[in-house]
Amino acid sequence: MKHLVRHLRSYGDRSAVHTAERTLSYRSLADRVERTAAEFAGGRQLILLEARNDIATLVHYLGALAGGHVVLPVPPGVDHTDLLATYRPDIVIDATGVHRRGTGGHQLHPDLALLLSTSGSTGSPKLVRLSAANLLANAESIAEYLDIRDIDCAATTLPMSYCYGLSVIHSHLLRGAALILTDLSVIDDAFWELFARHRGTSLAGVPYTFDLLDRIGFDTMVLPHLRYLTQAGGRLEPDRVRQFAALGRRRGWQLFVMYGATEATARMAYLPPELAGTRAEAIGRAVPGGHLWIDAPDGEIGELVYQGPNVMMGYAHSAADLASAPGTDVLRTGDLARRAEDGLFEVVGRANRFAKLFGLRIDLQRVESTLRERGIAALCTTDDDILVTATTADAQRVRRAVGEITGLPAGSVRAVTVDELPMLPSGKPDYPAVRALRPEQSAATALRAVFADVLHLDPAHIDSGASFVDLGGNSLSYVTMSVRIERVLHELPPDWHRLPLGELEQLTPRKRGWVSTLETSVALRAIAIVLIVGSHAELFEMWGGAHILLGVAGYNFGRFCLTSAPRGDRVRHLRNTIGWIALPAVAWVAITMTFSDDYGWSNLLLANKFLGPFDSMTAGRLWFIEVLVWTLVLLTVLLWVPAVDRLERRGPFAFALVFLAAGVVLRYDAPGPDPGEDAWFNMLAFWFFAVGWAVAKSSTVWQRAAITALLAVGLFGYFGDPVREGLVFAGITLMIWLPAIRCPVLLTGVFAALADASLYIYLTHFQIYPLFGEHRLLGVLAALVFGVVVAQLVTRLRAAVHQRSPIIPSWTRVAAMTPSARTSDAVITPRPREAAGDRDSSRFH
Structure with a gap:
């Protein structure tokens, strides 16, 4: 680097740098660099340089290199506290001038010349150590395959703190070509005025740059001196490569698609422009002086490995690392690739761009590509167990699209609409910024x-x-x-x-x-289903969960089915509610009958309590579903009658209380039928449903007190088990007097998932927990998880149906809508799990 000034001066009065205000010749540039190098005299120093695309920055950078110092370029306007604390630079150069901070006492390896961040930001003190030989080797390599000439003039469309931006400067100064120094964006008219005035011959861009070029109508611009575009800094979609390659053929310029990494100074591979139209998916071949191969012991796809003189000296994590000797000249890229028959390399993915969510292996790069194919510009990353997407499109549309592409449930996708996709100063995607995005919207918009x-x-x-x-x-x-x-x-x-x-x-x-x-009814559903499964699996013995769920079912019936909607709409809503309980139950019974003799035809009709057989060990397993479905059927028939419908509307609480009182009377066998008859079981259990219904329609303390009293009267001696009666009384009383509870945030999601899946857990747990034999805890956990998974699959299926047949509600018909893709009905809510044939119906046997 000590020969740098001599090299610059060798090009004499040729133009070296153009800005909007002036032009510097190579001779003038050499003079300024020489004076600056002299100002830095006094032993090798570490210089932190805020890099702007201007003459002052370029002179300071070249002057530091010419003086044998080590330069750390950083983007302006960023907090450099961590870097300053970690590396203690001797000199800091920013917009206000040169600041000497005293000696940091650094031990600097004699080959070390440049330190660069791998991410283009200063969020981490991890830096790449590059030698003067690395910089020169890569500059010569790039200048060779781009055929850079002394008549060329390149615009600095990328920041100088980014290895790609620096490589443009290095390679052009190496060949005596000119630079147009500017921080203007390609979307600014002033940029193109400057580019045309100085007869620009090349532009460098990352994929986002090409999006901007599309936006401003680049295909219609008249640029007679343009020789080529270069692209790196991330994968440009093959269709886009072909698009720009074809445009270049029509306009007389070439497109070079390149592949590189900061660890290799800048470039490792390039795709010859004549192949851009036919091999757009490839990264091409190794740059001159370099070598690429695939480490794939088990197949044709493996990690892409590069070797060459431009490979870094190694990483620095602290000031002590600045003295470390160079490492190997072999770089493992972390990219998964293959070598095609024509010898070109193709990158197929990146190990750290894969995420594991809900047991699914998600290729985030592929998600971005597929979204782009659908006309959606987006960046994807993860935040714990959430897939986060920044997009310029409608967030709801993107969430649905990501769900379709990945199979993830909607709740695990966070899509945030932004004006511009988050980018690092280098033009690369800023994935940490994407991860930190939260929908910046008002509560009204969010709701x-x-x-x-x-x-x-x-x-x-x-x-x-x-x-x-x-x-x-x-x-x-x-x-x-x-x-x-x-x-x-x-x-x-x-x-x-x-x-x-x-x-x-x-x-x-x-x-x-x-x-x-958290709503108490939701918590009760979650707790009750755990009690049901645990008791059936004999992990513990706490019966009564299904009867609590009957109360919750009645509560939801009163809230969601008996609305102010017209009678016809009410009946349709009830019909759909019955369907979303009965159909999954019938489907699961049918599936079970293919591999087990647990169920018979009466179970398939949800009528075992009416039709028998009554002596089967599994005869009463689905008693809760039968009670619930037939209760809803009878109430639907009643409410279909106009007179009954009008009566309920005039006095909702009184109407419900009549049914509750009748249920308690039946519970005490007042009419005289034999309670041992299984068909009568449905009527005897109805009063639990009526309790919840009355709670939903109560509005005063006295009404709730009356319900509590009737509950106590009805439960007294009902099971012949004070503990069980106390458990049911406590659960339903909690729902009567405390509609919502406070619980830790972490538990809210667990309760919601279990409550949401309670119907499916109830239906399937009889077949799941026995698979684990004496490992009862594992059996219970497996049954709960299996039910949650089934619920998610059903939800996804129903959502897909709704997406194919979108419903746009009108206010006059909103109450008549079919339950949403996530609904399982007001009553489906109660997914209880106590089987009569097991122990929950033992009072009647």
Whole structure:
């Protein structure tokens, strides 16, 4: 590098640098570099340089190299605290001037010349150590395959703190070509005026640069002196490569697609421009002086490995590493690649661009590519168990698209709409910035998005006067909705399901704490299903969960089925509710009958309690489903009668209380039928459902007190087991008097998942836990997880059906809508798990 000044001066009065204000010859540039090198005299020093694309920065950079110092270029406007603390530079050069900080006492390896960040940002003190030989070797290699001539003039479209931007400077100064120094973007008219004025011959860009070129109509520009474009800094989609290659052929310039890494100074491979139209998916061949191969012991695809004189000396993590000797000249890229028959290399993925979410291996690069094929510009990364997407498109559309591409549930995809995709100063994607994105939207906007997502509606067509119930919400969708609303508002407003969206949008979110609000009915569903599965698997013995779920089912029936909607709409809603309980039950019974004799035809009809056989060990397993379905069928028939419908509307609580009182009377066998008859079991269990129904319609303390009293009377001696009766009383009483509870945020999601899947857990757990024999805890956990997975699959299937047949609700028909793709019905909510044939119906045998 000490010969740098002599090299610059050798090109005499040729133009070296153009800016908007002036032009410097190579001679003038050499003079300035020589003076600056003299100013840095006094032993080798570490110089941190805020790099701008201007003459001052270029002179300081070249002067430092000419003086044998070590330069650390950094982007301006970024906090460099970590770098300053870690490396203690002797000199800092920023927009305000040169600041000497005293000697850092550095031990600097004699070959070390340049330190670069691998990410283009200063978030990490990890740096790449490059020698003068590395820089010279790569500059010569690039200048050779690009055929850079002294008549060329390259615009600095990339920052000088980025290895790609620096390589443009190095390679052109090496051949006596000119540079157009500017920080202007290619979307600025002034940039193109400057480029045309100085007869620019080349442009360098990352994939995002090419997006900008498309945006400004680059294909119509008249650029008579342009010889070639170069592209690196990330994969440009093959279609885009072919697009620009074809444009270049028409306009008389070439496209060089290149592949590199900071660890290799800049470039490791390039695709000859004549192949860009036919081999657009390839990165090409190794640059002159370098060698590429595939480490694939088990097949044709393996890690891409490069060897060459431009490979770094190694990494630096602290100031002590600056004295370390060079490492190997072999670089393992971390990219998965193959070598095609024509000798060209193709990168097929990157190990650290794969994510494991919900047991699925997700190729994030492929997700981005597929989104782009659909016309969606996006960047994807992960944040714990969430796939985060930054996009310039509609966030809801992107969430649906990502779900379709990956198979991930919608709740595990966070899409944030941004004006511009987050990019590093180098022009590469800024994935840490993507990961940190949160939807910057008002609570009102967030709530509307939640309603649209959970109920699968078009947000633009949701009337602000409509409530969750009006829009077709029911017991299953309300679990998801309540959790999502709590995340937005940090509390769950009382009777939120009846409040118009417009009123919810007016609420101000509270400050987020470590606890959240959860509806008691949701918590009861989750706890009850765990009690049911655990008791059946004999992990413990705590019976009564299914009867609590009957109460929750009645509660949801009163809230979501008996709305103010017209009678016909009510009946349709009930019909759909019955279907979303009965159909999964019948389907699972049919599946089970193919490999087990647990069930018979009466189970398939959900009528075992009516038709028998009554002596089977598994005869009563589905008693809860039978009670629930036939109760809903009878109530649907009743409410279809206009007179009954009008009566219920006039006095909702009184109407429910009559049914509760009748149920308690039947519970005490007042009419005299034999309670041992299984068909009568349905009528005897109905009163638990009626309790929940009455709770949903109660509005005063006295009404709730009356329900509590009837509950106590009905439960006294009901099971002949005080512990079981106390458990059921405690659970339903909690729902009567405490509609919502506070619990740790981490538990909210667990409760919601279990509650949401309770129907499927109940249906399937009888076949799952026995597979684990005496490993009862594993059997219980497996049954719970299996049910949750089934619920997610069903939700995804229903969502796909809704996407193919989109429903745009009108306010006059919102209450008549089919349950959303996530609903399982007001009553489906209760997915209980106590089998009569096991122990939950033991009181009747």
